[in-house]
Amino acid sequence: MRRTTLGLIIVFALIAAACVAFGAYFSYVTLINAHRGVIEARCGIAAQRVVDVAEKAASLGIALPAQQALTAVLERETRVEDAIRSMDLTDEHGIVLYSSEPGRVGLDTTRDNERGLTRPVRNDIGQSLGRVVVRYDTKILTDGASALASDLRRISLPTLLWAGAATLVIGLLLAALLQRAVRRAAEPHLWPPAARAALASVEEAHRTSQSPPAGATGGGAA
């Protein structure tokens, strides 16, 4: 019985702790995703500005390889946005045509292991002409992730311990109350009020239902 009670309490305490841990982890993942989303949205805005320029020139009949001014546009956007490390404009096969880092021109980005944020460049009828590829500083992401993890850890660990401990304490308290109730139930004078009242009414009914004393039947003869 004691082992069962303890087993139950430990199982329930583990459930409580596991749920708190899940909650903290899911919160962390949500915050990380939100953080990444904000950073990528910022870089995406810069990429979209380059796309707008390239598409406008293309609509005027200037092919991408002839849009020499794009190098300056890429350099300007990279300077303006702190998070961006470099920006490329590739053709539809992934070959870098222009870049904020001149050394990258001519590279094949399909063989590039480092994946960046991309935005497509299309002509007026929606055909793909190429892509703007933004490589942002992943340190911003890792710094943000570690700051978020540290903040959440500071609040989650004590909460997790508290939840597990509180469940254990309440469980042990309830078990002690149960044990006390069992001890008291062994003594009818310590039974709960409803049971004592029932017992009293049973005793009363039994007393009044017993056979009358032998003398009582002829009691009125005199």
Next chain:
Amino acid sequence: MIGLRGGISIAIVIILCSALAVIGWGAEQAAQRTIAPEIVAKANSVGRAAADLVQRAAAVGVPFDRLVGVNRYFDDLRAANIEFTQISLNAAGGKELARSGEASPGGDAPRVFVPVEDADGHRLGDVMIVVDPSVVSQQVGAVLVDVAFIGIVALLVALELVALVVGTRGLESLVAVERRLKALKRGVLSRQEGGAGAAGDLILPIDRHVETLAERHLALRAEAERRGDGEAIARLDEIEVRTGLGRVQAAESEAAIAVRPALFLFMLAEELTRPFLPRAAQALGVPAGFGPDLSASLPIVAFMAVVALCQVPFASLSERLGRRPGFLAGAALAAAGYVVSAISPHYDVFLAARVATAVGYALVFVSAQGHVVDLSSGAARSAALAVFVRAIMVASLCGPPIGGVIADRLGPGVAFGTSAGLALVALLVARLTLPAAERHRSVANVGLADLKAAARAPGLMSLLLGCAFPAKFLFAALCFLLVPLELQREGFSSAAIGRFQMIYPVLMVIGVPFFAALADRFSARAGFVVAGGLVSGIGAMAVLLHPSVALIVVALVALGWGQAMSIASQSALVADTATSMGAGRAAGVLGLFRLVERSGNAAGPASAGFLLSTLGFASATGFLGAVAVAGALLFALSGRRIFVHHSRRPSSAAASEGSSA
């Protein structure tokens, strides 16, 4: 007295909710420190892009204060950046030239100002963006709500599987102690049936006192009878009724306890699929000649129809195979069905997988029910069936929110895979807990002739067609198809849809015992059946007034409340009819009841799929509600008296399968 399990459960719910609230607060603080500055930087980028566009317009000669289309441009920006509550273009003098959204006045939300300049560098005005960083906190809040639901559901799952965790003997001893203490708390002095497990020493003193009183009571009554003392006999009988002295309180059926964990796990596997099944079916592509709504409904219809049709033949199959082999075979087949559902890229294969799952489901259901019926009798059978139904109801309560969260975060394939895993775990648990019963070679089962004879029972068909069929028809249509599809259209996640689907079982769990007791007290079972049909039907019809999430909730609440009112009374009326038909024909009545209920389960989604594609959500729901109302009225007018007490048998939901398929 709530008992150890109940007490810890309540404590955990409170602890969990408060702990998650603390984590939510911590997450908001972390977001304010780390993410809010990034959102402000993003607002600066967006502001620069907008200012650049305005400057270009100014550069080509468009007067700054007569720009057109700026409001729409700002609307698009806000739609793409939900953290921005307001974007404005203000002239240098402060005059507002364009605006999208409205920040709450006097708030301390961060504001970003990006100057707009002409070609000479003179400031023309500003683009102002008001940022609302609490959007991230709202996302965290939504995640924590998911986690809270998972926690509470995990608790319910733990309570269902507690016998597996602490062992049947350990649980038996805890139950034995708690039952005796609860009885004393209520002033009940009856003997308690059932094993004491390891708690023999603890409960012995209590049992000895009660036993001594009962023996003395019996002796006194015998003595009073011997001497013909009517007054004393009446007094002793009255005290016996009042305190339960000398009576025996039935314990939970061992057969039901044995099958409960396995059945719960298996039912949980199917219930996981409820919130995302229509969406998953649609995602596989629409077959030729089908609209998206019909393609979503067909797998549900096929499942329900197969379960309905297999019910009668599988009763004899499961007896011939043996209950345990029947359960194991059904669980294995269903698990295979879930695996194929998870990996199938084609609609036809998916449909076939759902049919295989349905065959397995029907075999498991019939085998588990047969196990309980085989190993119980009389009043204990009702109690055992009630435990059986409770396991199914708790599964229908726990499954949808968990399935929704898994489908949202890991995809429907993983959710189907989880169902397969649960079905296999159920198989293993059944193998460990169910006894290897004997096979029966020649068994008499319900046949067509029995069903025909049952259909001639007075008043039965009006009850079945007027109330039992429409109840399941409306339930399956609304909960399994219409509500998930409509909420999906409204943009709700599978997890949120799963939470909506919890409304019905929660109300059933709370309401069924309450309304069963009321119906018995007022001797008005037929009245409660009619009222329940009307409440659930009118609730669905209310959606016609103004299709909205609020009225969908109203419809679900009315459905749960209405069916809680009617289901126990309806089952009791059917059981009364079965009893009145005599022992030989009772099985036919119950078989017909099952068949009609399950036909409603299959017909509901089929009709809903058709109506949804032709009339739309509100009209389809209203129409199905009208069917339930018409059925209830038909039953009321059929001649069965509304206020009549049929038997002393207490109403219970044991004769129905609650929300299950």
